[in-house]
Amino acid sequence: EVHLLESGGGLAQPGGSLRLSCAASGFSFSFSAMTWVRQAPRKGLEWVANIGSSGEATYYADSVKGRFTISRDNSKNTLYLQMNNLRAEDTAVYYCATSTWAMTSYFGSWGLGTLVTVSS
Amino acid sequence: EIVLTQSPGTLSFSPGEGATLSCRASQSVSSYSLAWYQQKPGQAPRLLVYGASTRATGIPDRFSGSGSGTDFSLTISRLEPADLAVYYCQQYGSSPMTFGQGTRLDIK
Numbered sequence: 001e002v003h004l005l006e007s008g009g010g011l012a013q014p015g016g017s018l019r020l021s022c023a024a025s026g027f028s029f030s031f032s033a034m035t036w037v038r039q040a041p042r043k044g045l046e047w048v049a050n051i052g053s054s055g056e057a058t059y060y061a062d063s064v065k066g067r068f069t070i071s072r073d074n075s076k077n078t079l080y081l082q083m084n085n086l087r088a089e090d091t092a093v094y095y096c097a098t099s100t101w102a103m104t105s106y107f108g109s110w111g112l113g114t115l116v117t118v119s120s
Numbered sequence: 121e122i123v124l125t126q127s128p129g130t131l132s133f134s135p136g137e138g139a140t141l142s143c144r145a146s147q148s149v150s151s152y153s154l155a156w157y158q159q160k161p162g163q164a165p166r167l168l169v170y171g172a173s174t175r176a177t178g179i180p181d182r183f184s185g186s187g188s189g190t191d192f193s194l195t196i197s198r199l200e201p202a203d204l205a206v207y208y209c210q211q212y213g214s215s216p217m218t219f220g221q222g223t224r225l226d227i228k
Contacts, residue, residue: 037165045157045165045208045219061216095164104212106155108176110164 002026002109004096009114012086016118022079022096022111030074033099035107036081038092038116048094049081052102059103064090086118122147122211124220132228133199141223143192143209153213156185156194159222160205168207169194201227 008020022034036048049070050059058070069082079096093115097107123146133139143154152172157165167176169185172192184195196203204227209220 044221045159045210047217047219059215104153104215104217106153106167106170106210106212107157107165108167110166112164 002098004109004111006094006096006111006114009094009116011117011119013120014087014118016086017084018086018116020081020083020094020114024077024079027098029077033102033105034072034079035097035099036070037095037097037107040092050099050102057102088118090116091118092116121216122149122214122218124209124211124218126209126220126223128223130224130226132226134228135199135201137199138195138197139199139225141194141207143220145190145211148189149211150213152188153211154187154192155210155212157208157210158205159208165208
């Protein structure tokens with residue numbers, strides 16, 4: 001059974017940084033593209049970033065490009081999202097999910113999410 | 121960017137009834153690249169349908185997706201109280217991938 005567990009969320013100040021992690025188990029992580037999707041409070045879903053299975057291919061939403069970096073460590077079965085220069089509008093629950101393809105895809109399995117709050 | 125508009129915004133149902141949720145795209149979605157997700161209160165989204173009409177693993181046949189081009193729909197038959205949720209469509213035919221704003225299913 002696929003299991004994804006996000007961590008690293010919390011309170012950050014505007015302009016600050018956070019690094020999210022997503023620990024994966026129950027499937028062949030190193031062969032799977034992965035994604036981050038976020039959901040602002042009482043709002044809908046927004047795709048944030050995708051990464052290919054080897055980590056070489058990465059794709060970002062315009063709203064985070066240049067500020068967020070998606071990466072992975074296949075030896076640790078872990079996905080990351082480094083978030084810099086945070087803004088109030090980045091406040092959301094961040095979900096990691098499996099992705100069938102690297103560039104565009106549907107998202108098969110989701111974690112429970114981790115809450116990021118950006119506020120002074 | 122493809123904008124997805126879902127209707128209705130909220131749908132109230134009685135158990136046993138059926139419901140059809142609509143998702144309309146601002147441009148044609150290539151290769152039937154349309155997925156549907158269910159998000160129950162306090163939970164993460166769950167994939168229901170991909171490829172416009174293929175049910176994900178473990179999804180009962182009460183859930184049925186259809187459509188092509190710019191018009192897609194999700195039909196849920198024999199509604200159950202457990203179907204109370206927000207349903208989102210997502211296009212993955214072009215970048216950036218986008219989601220609709222959601223349709224909320226409430227019990228009457």
